[in-house]
Amino acid sequence: MARKQHTKTVSLEELDIEQHPDLLDELQGNILKGHGRNYSAAIFVVLSEQKEVARQAIAKLTRLVWSAQRQQESARAWRKRAAGGNPDRASERKPFCMLGVSAHCYKRLGLDTFGGPAQAQDNQPAQAAALEAFQNGMKGRVKTPYARWDPAPDGWESPLKQDFDLFILLANNEKPNLDKSVDDLKTLLGESGTMGIQIERGRKSARESDLGKAGVHPVEHFGFADGIAMPVFLKSEGAKLKHRKPSPVHNLDTILWPENSVDGTPSFGSFLAVMKLEQNVRAFQQRAAELKDALELTSADEAEALAVGRRKDGTPLIPAPPGDLDDFNYDDDPLDRENFGAKQCPASAHIRRMNLRREPQLVLARRGFHYGESWMETQPPPEKEVGLLFLGLASTLHNFIVMMGATRGPSCTYGVDAVIGKSQPERCDGSQHWWSEKAAKWVEFQMADFVTPLGGEYFFVPSLRFLRAIEAEAQANGAA
Numbered sequence: 242m243a244r245k246q247h248t249k250t251v252s253l254e255e256l257d258i259e260q261h262p263d264l265l266d267e268l269q270g271n272i273l274k275g276h277g278r279n280y281s282a283a284i285f286v287v288l289s290e291q292k293e294v295a296r297q298a299i300a301k302l303t304r305l306v307w308s309a310q311r312q313q314e315s316a317r318a319w320r321k322r323a324a325g326g327n328p329d330r331a332s333e334r335k336p337f338c339m340l341g342v343s344a345h346c347y348k349r350l351g352l353d354t355f356g357g358p359a360q361a362q363d364n365q366p367a368q369a370a371a372l373e374a375f376q377n378g379m380k381g382r383v384k385t386p387y388a389r390w391d392p393a394p395d396g397w398e399s400p401l402k403q404d405f406d407l408f409i410l411l412a413n414n415e416k417p418n419l420d421k422s423v424d425d426l427k428t429l430l431g432e433s434g435t436m437g438i439q440i441e442r443g444r445k446s447a448r449e450s451d452l453g454k455a456g457v458h459p460v461e462h463f464g465f466a467d468g469i470a471m472p473v474f475l476k477s478e479g480a481k482l483k484h485r486k487p488s489p490v491h492n493l494d495t496i497l498w499p500e501n502s503v504d505g506t507p508s509f510g511s512f513l514a515v516m517k518l519e520q521n522v523r524a525f526q527q528r529a530a531e532l533k534d535a536l537e538l539t540s541a542d543e544a545e546a547l548a549v550g551r552r553k554d555g556t557p558l559i560p561a562p563p564g565d566l567d568d569f570n571y572d573d574d575p576l577d578r579e580n581f582g583a584k585q586c587p588a589s590a591h592i593r594r595m596n597l598r599r600e601p602q603l604v605l606a607r608r609g610f611h612y613g614e615s616w617m618e619t620q621p622p623p624e625k626e627v628g629l630l631f632l633g634l635a636s637t638l639h640n641f642i643v644m645m646g647a648t649r650g651p652s653c654t655y656g657v658d659a660v661i662g663k664s665q666p667e668r669c670d671g672s673q674h675w676w677s678e679k680a681a682k683w684v685e686f687q688m689a690d691f692v693t694p695l696g697g698e699y700f701f702v703p704s705l706r707f708l709r710a711i712e713a714e715a716q717a718n719g720a721a
């Protein structure tokens with residue numbers, strides 16, 4: 242690959258970053274593309290109260306963090322070994338690692354001007370509002386000109402109500418390797434004066450037996466194929482997808498946001514929204530069985546598929562060409578504005594609420610994992626202690642906030658998101674409008690309250706240029 246020189250200004254709009262290994266080396270992994278490993282640990286950290294000790298801890302962690310370049314090289318090596326029939330799992334012992342920094346941490350360590358996310362321009366009001374939300378942290382109720390969202394922190398698990406400084410993601414294909422890395426990290430953090438650590442463990446798929454199988458989509462706890470609709474940022478992958486309408490191929494300015502440069506050279510990171518979302522599988526299935534009766538469907542599976550917008554195997558309710566689960570839009574299934582619904586894919590189906598599949602698109606790279614027992618192999622469906630550790634990355638938190646706003650319904654008449662929506666008696670009844678093909682009529686019914694937020698925070702995933710500057714400073718002080 243040709244090595245190009247750094248330019249003092251980097252325009253993200255048309256940049257083919259794969260031609261710039263120097264830029265890939267300064268960007269963290271998991272932003273442009275998911276790390277893909279089977280087992281993950283999300284580690285929320287409260288650093289030492291002493292500013293210098295806390296900065297030294299970040300310096301030590303820097304050595305663990307993977308660049309996008311390293312992620313690419315590791316993926317290439319893995320594919321090569323797998324093609325030769327020997328994936329050589331032993332050489333994958335080192336865990337993938339990503340690090341996020343909260344606004345609280347930037348502020349208290351005096352890092353917001355030295356490297357924190359840059360301010361929005363005057364002509365970027367949505368980004369400015371999202372930056373304010375970042376500064377206030379996820380516990381703050383958000384009311385921007387574009388969306389409102391109440392994360393209801395009173396109901397969060399108490400350990401997740403803390404003001405965290407860092408978010409660390411460790412991931413590995415083998416569980417014992419991940420266990421070892423988590424133990425090592427705990428030791429490192431303990432030696433670095435850390436005040437608090439909260440760990441959430443999980444897997445790529447809620448169904449343990451799917452792990453490691455080639456070409457199998459992960460499955461979330463309600464039983465649906467997950468991780469299908471994904472924005473693409475690498476031009477080498479985008480070429481074969483550009484024909485889709487809308488195109489899932491996006492410029493880098495939709496995922497990367499500039500930092501306040503540490504040395505005059507442009508550098509970039511990405512905003513990360515983290516949420517622990519508990520799923521009540523039993524309630525979802527029971528309510529879907531009632532929806533089946535209300536719509537005179539033949540199976541509860543059909544009702545569950547209406548709530549998601551896809552069948553369990555990922556097939557969309559809107560027909561898509563064979564072999565491509567993601568080449569469709571809603572042009573031929575318009576919203577019925579008199580009856581507040583849509584006939585093929587309901588207006589409140591989760592995937593339709595999250596993405597209207599028309600321009601301008603809201604880009605969000607989902608990189609989460611599933612926590613809790615793999616219940617699908619054991620029955621009965623659980624009411625709690627299973628869920629999604631949601632991780633969403635974008636160049637602005639605006640996209641995440643608008644999506645969370647959309648779960649409560651754009652207006653009362655359209656009802657709430659049928660998978661992750663919450664009933665809201667204080668506002669309106671939140672019922673959705675469903676089309677019954679058999680009875681040829683619209684039916685009002687509420688699918689809601691299956692997902693509960695248990696905690697979360699906003700982070701910025703900084704550049705390695707920023708992290709290495711902290712490391713260099715600590716070394717100069719003789720500490721790291």
Ligand code: HEM
Pocket residue numbers: 461462463465466467468469470471518519520549551591592593595596605607628629631633641644645660661692
């Ligand atoms: C426990 C909570 C959740 C569950 C069970 C869930 C489940 C799913 C499923 C089954 C899909 C379809 C498969 C796919 O396209 O990957 C999907 C798609 C999606 N979800 Fe979620 N989700 C949850 C939370 C969220 C949250 C909190 C957000 C954002 C704030 C979100 C945003 C999206 C988006 C953007 C898509 C792709 C839509 C498209 O482009 O068609 N989800 N989700």
